[in-house]
Amino acid sequence: MSPANPLDEATWERLGTLMDQVIPPDEYPSASQAGGVGFLASLLAERPDWIERLQAVAREATASEHWDWFAEMVAGGYYADPANGGNAGAASWRMVGWQAEPLGGWPDPVPAAEAARTIVHPRDLESRYDAIVIGSGAGGGVAACGLAEAGRRVLVVEAGQWPSIDELHRDHLRNPRSDWGLAPLSGPTDAEHVRVLENGQIVTPLDGSWNNNAFTAGGGTRVYGAQAWRFSPLDFRMASTYGVPEGSALKDWPISYEDLEPYYERAEWEIGVSGGPHDGRWAGPRARELPMPALSSGSRRERLAQAAESLGFGTVPVPLLINSRPYLGRRACSQCNLCIGFSCPDDAKNGSQNTMLTRAFATGRAQIVLGTRASQLLTDVHGRVVGATLVGEVDGVVWRRDIHAAEIVVSAGAVESARLLLNSRSDREPDGIGNNNDLVGRHLQGHVYGGALGLFEDVVEDLIGPGPSIATTDYRHHNGDIVGGGIIADEFVATPANTYWYLVSAGFIPRTGPASKEGMRRYVRRSLRLMGPVQEMTSAESRVRVDENVRDPFGVPVARFSGSIHPEDLRARDFTSRTSGTWLRAAGAVNVAEFGGARKGPSGGQHQAGTLRMGSDPSNSVVDEYGRVWGHENLRIMDGSVHVTNGGVNPVLTIFATALRSVEQMTGGSQ
Template sequence: MLSPTQERLTTLMDRVVPGDEDPSASQAGGLAFLESVVAERPEWADRLDDVVAREEASVHWDWFAELVAGGFYADPANGGNAGAASWRMVDWQPEPLGGWPTTVPVAEATPVTVHPAALEDRYDAIVIGSGAGGGVAACGLAEAGRRVLVVEAGEWPAIGTLAEDHLRNPRSDWGLAPRSGPTDDRDVRVADDGRTRLPIRPADPGWNNNASTAGGGTRVYGAQAWRFAPLDFRMASTYGVPDGSALRDWPISYDDLEPYYSRAEWEVGVSGGIDDGRWSGPRSRPYPMPAVAAGPARERFAAAASALGFGTVHVPLLVNSTPWLGRRACAGCNQCVGFACPVDAKNGSQNTMLTRAFATGRAQVVLRTRAARLRTDATGRVVGVTLVGTRDGRDWQRDVDAAEIVVAAGAIESARLLLNSRSDLEPNGIGNGNDLVGRHLQGHVYGGATGVFDDVVEDLVGPGPSIATTDHRHGNAGLVGGGMIANEFVATPSNTYRYLVGAGLLPRAGTASKEGMRRLVRRTARLMGPIQEVTSADSRVRVDDGVTDRYGVPVARLSGSVHAEDLRARDATSARSAAWLRAAGAVRAVEVGGTPVGPSGGQHQAGTLRMGSDPSHSVVDEFGRVWGHENLRVTDGSVHVTNGGVNPVLTIFATAMRSVEQMTAE
């Protein structure tokens, strides 16, 4: 028997998703769903109480409506979509249209782990982070004969753990901690707007949704594998430096990086078309695999682009279109971005570079472990790392020495580590003599548009991105740089609900909302693209000595904002995306807009330890070596001077390969 509060919640949630020929929210298990998420976020109980008391007049009503709808349209395991009722209602399925190709279990990569109690006192090299840059470093050093310890803050979860949850992945925004981590609420950051400092939890949008798991972001990324263009390395020379910007050229060129782009494409595995289109540089080798299969939506958008007068290319993906490196081809499922690949056809650090490192017998990984600080001797030389973690319910700390150390924890955490590594010789942190560590934080401001059509356009052929235009990465009159635009990944129904509500194309609740979802899930398309940010010295990472994590280490403090030029480029991308949608037949197209709060630094975070030709304007040299520390390197996106108008992961792989090759040559 339901309590009065439960009865009231049942009535209210059925106002959000009423019953008709398909179940209402309560009939689909909505009450159990709400109870489960409140158990995870106890502070939400007060919000629910206010909704029960004040109904639609509550300041939390919109939040309540979206949460109830989120559970209704999410995966059945979340409890609000019993029997996948809403998926049948909206004609959506997670599996490939033709079903899974085989029932044979996937052979997952197996890590070589070490328990904290079994750590050695000294290694040849310690690599901090296991994402794209950390995986390359571990592989290159181990294959060169070094004994390597990889330090990973997260777990090494099985594919199934990361392959399904629609509300707990780093590409959704429901306030629930992603399964890819971090999951400890004490892993806070601080947002500093110049007046107040507010804590940011891992489940909050301001956390910047980078995965904290073995393989880093490559475990759950969308895997778009673009090269930066030659002009991307010469932004300041090409456009000048806008007022308030810290725009600079890279100390290296496209030609310097091209051999390593090619290596990354073949050693990690990229599928794609003939080239990257206009503005792309010359290639020494083609892609190793043809483009991933696409549905008829590609033909529609290609014809529309042609009518508008711009060219299109296939979207390069770190996804196997054919069997590659002993693993399967993409099965075409509809849960790609934000999820681990069910058939292990998505190529990340964990199943390529780290696997090779472990195969040498000279590399191992310690999980659920953080680097608290880098340790130096009396001369200032880096000699080791202080590691901290929790195992068997107990916190531990251990000093481990190494001849060489590679930092690859992501732009925010890598900067935090150097800033927390203080000594008498460097009281403001390692490499921070010129107050540059943590500055120039950037990511990607995204432009784009959501369109709705009278006919079905979502063909449910995953991953989704099949066509892009790169014509507008540069050469846009009155703008600094630009970016590519591509059709988006197949969206989950819960995310489609969010996109449509956010764009004003769907009521948040009620019969019209449910009818709208029935009609629009397969009649909605999104075109999106990242723009080339011009960077700012005031967009930065510092550490907050007044707020520490569970191990007493000061947390990252984020401040600053995106540059006005970035918003102008974003708006131009949004307008062009909307025009493309309308040319493809959209009856309505709503552009991305608004003013972002805080600095840019999402899953494409970069720039906080940028490279340069001298220490007056950079933290590392062109090979990622921290100035004044010949045995300390950085191999993640924090070394990027600018971040391109495309996804940056292939550049992280390539710069890391270049740095490690030079490192081992020494």
């Protein structure tokens, strides 16, 4: 034994035998033959807490309480990318007929300088800037661009790093849309930045209830699926349309679709969206079509389109922030099968990091500091915001500096933006900036998803990425007594490792043994998933607080969650799942599993929103219609936390649009 290999040879030999019960040999390698022992050994430096689990499995085999976990980890390595060590020669990919590369082969690599960037080392920070933007995702990128192009000297503060395309492109198990217990490479990658659940349980970023969004330059837009839906007119008028369900805090927005339409158009053209001429039923009017046609699609789209027609509902292409042709100096998508949760090898997925931030840096007036957090906003004796305290760690040494600015934009995501305001106290606002009415952190929402998984007799996965090619928008509104609704679309091409988890969870294949291996061989390309987010009924009790007794490595109180989703959300989810199942059966599925089950805790995750709600009255909102925190002319919020409701679609285009509207007002239209 050694620190690098803490289990003895006999234990590894026993584990090798047991993993071959999970994936036995046939004409393709068993788990141990494919490198499974080396794969598990490589994980222990990252997850030393798994040592005892493996020892228990070696002693007790299938009787161990950890057997199911062991089986899933072995399978994860076997079906994941070869670089993880458990899939030697990509044998399992050949077995199931899956490939990562596009049908035309990989394109030439994008040059190493993927985007112009101006990174400043913490030691070189100036004491004052015209503006500080906290967070570099969708809203932060727009803010940095708009302010820099208007002549401001801007510092962007990013908690994560700026990994290369290659670093974020290939690892199937450290993908933020996977759940293998390993830290996502898009961050946070350490277990010290914890959060607390309502019952006092401390969770790390490895736990789904942490409600992760990427911590990296570009934020979630670096690795998102990039669905680019507009909210519909009724999405801004949910309370007026449906009333307010009991126990909900459902409310209308202070702005309308018409107010936001010009900024939707700007986002589509300035960032880059491909898709069809309209968003289908319930969509608002648009003054201009999208700048790029929809990505090409294959046989599964035609199958689903014919099935939808037979059922009598309409379909549209899925709008994507992905180039279907060269656009604004960036390549077209080569349609590989590694999209959601991965960076784009073509740099054709349009996120903050390669669009708005690039423009900001091109002015020469914007810088970004990485690996840095804002621990609190600074105020003067009158309670006016004058800057931020920044903290970070360089070469194992924690540093802390107060940086002043005339204007502050907070774009850290709904959880961290609320946490920052709650941790920023003054005599004028002892419970946190903007929180004198106890509203900061309330109305946390994300998206509950409905959907279904279908199995087919013939091959239906055509391996034409990214995957989403067809959606119905008919069910966004007025679905009987359901409040709201949402879209339903075909899903991204799944990695084989994730497909294993989907098939096991649905009960379609066993977790272990020859039948599991044969099931993967048969169903990886004979299965389809349809999914869609639903409108959530916001609740004042679904919220983010800070926990004074639990602090991060810099001594800052961490976020604490409380509350739960509303019963109406589960009804809408189940409606979406039933409709998805009906669509799959009409398309020829011979077996269908509709998603359901109980849900605990509040909703958040990558679509987190609502904690700093927009309104027209400071007594019932945190910010005005331009994202200004009430009582603070120079403090604005530009992210999903200002959303009053979060739509029955992916919200990122609305984050881009509201930020464009806010920064235009902030700069006097001089952008």
